[in-house]
Each structure stands twice: as C-alpha cells, then as structure tokens.
Amino acid sequence: MPALGIKIDAVPGRLNQTAFITSRPGIYYGQCSEICGANHSFMPIVVEAVPLEHFEN
Numbered sequence: 021m022p023a024l025g026i027k028i029d030a031v032p033g034r035l036n037q038t039a040f041i042t043s044r045p046g047i048y049y050g051q052c053s054e055i056c057g058a059n060h061s062f063m064p065i066v067v068e069a070v071p072l073e074h075f076e077n
Contacts (some may be wrong), residue, residue, distance in 0.1 A: 021050045021067055029054070042069045 021027070028036050052063035 021048055021065060023048045023050070024067065024069075027053065045069050045071055 024040065024042060026038060026040060028038055030036060032051070043060055048067045048069065050065040054061075
C-alpha cells in the first residue's frame with residue numbers, strides 16, 4: 021500500500037496480516053506490485069482506515 025508506506029509479500033497458502041496506526045482515516049486503494057502471474061492485474065488492494073473508537077465497537 022504505497023500511500024501508507026506498507027509492503028508485505030504474499031506467500032502462497034499462507035495468510036499475512038499487519039497492524040499500523042495512521043492519523044488519516046479513509047479508504048486507500050493499491051494493487052499488486054510484483055509480476056506474479058497471469059492474473060497479476062486482477063489483484064486489487066483496499067484498506068479502510070477507521071478511528072480506533074469505531075474499530076473497537
């Protein structure tokens with residue numbers, strides 16, 4: 021997710037997750053940054069950043 025300064029590589033057959041804190045709530049869009057196969061262009065990424073109060077409820 022370039023707009024947030026985060027990059028995590030995927031490993032086939034495994035789930036990846038990360039945590040971060042941002043001061044800018046919103047919806048951020050990205051795409052796969054590796055040339056990983058035939059469906060590379062169909063790997064969109066969406067992150068919705070919400071305030072901590074909304075996340076906990």
